[in-house]
Amino acid sequence: MEVIDVKGLPEETAMKIKELVDVLKQGAIHLSLDLPKEWSGLSLPSFSRDWDNDKDSVYDHWHEKYHV
Numbered sequence: 045m046e047v048i049d050v051k052g053l054p055e056e057t058a059m060k061i062k063e064l065v066d067v068l069k070q071g072a073i074h075l076s077l078d079l080p081k082e083w084s085g086l087s088l089p090s091f092s093r094d095w096d097n098d099k100d101s102v103y104d105h106w107h108e109k110y111h112v
Contacts, residue, residue: 064086067086
């Protein structure tokens with residue numbers, strides 16, 4: 045396997061590449077032909093960081109609140 049050299053890239057670009065590699069390692073997305081699903085999977089770690097807080101926890105059990 046070829047190693048990707050990020051030393052010559054701007055730091056921000058190198059960090060984005062590292063984050064993408066981390067997402068792939070976590071199994072959040074799998075390379076396949078279902079690209080829309082795969083791109084949606086990329087957003088999950090970001091959303092989970094934003095949504096995992098006490099303020100938004102009221103929405104965790106919305107189905108009970110609205111009797112759905």
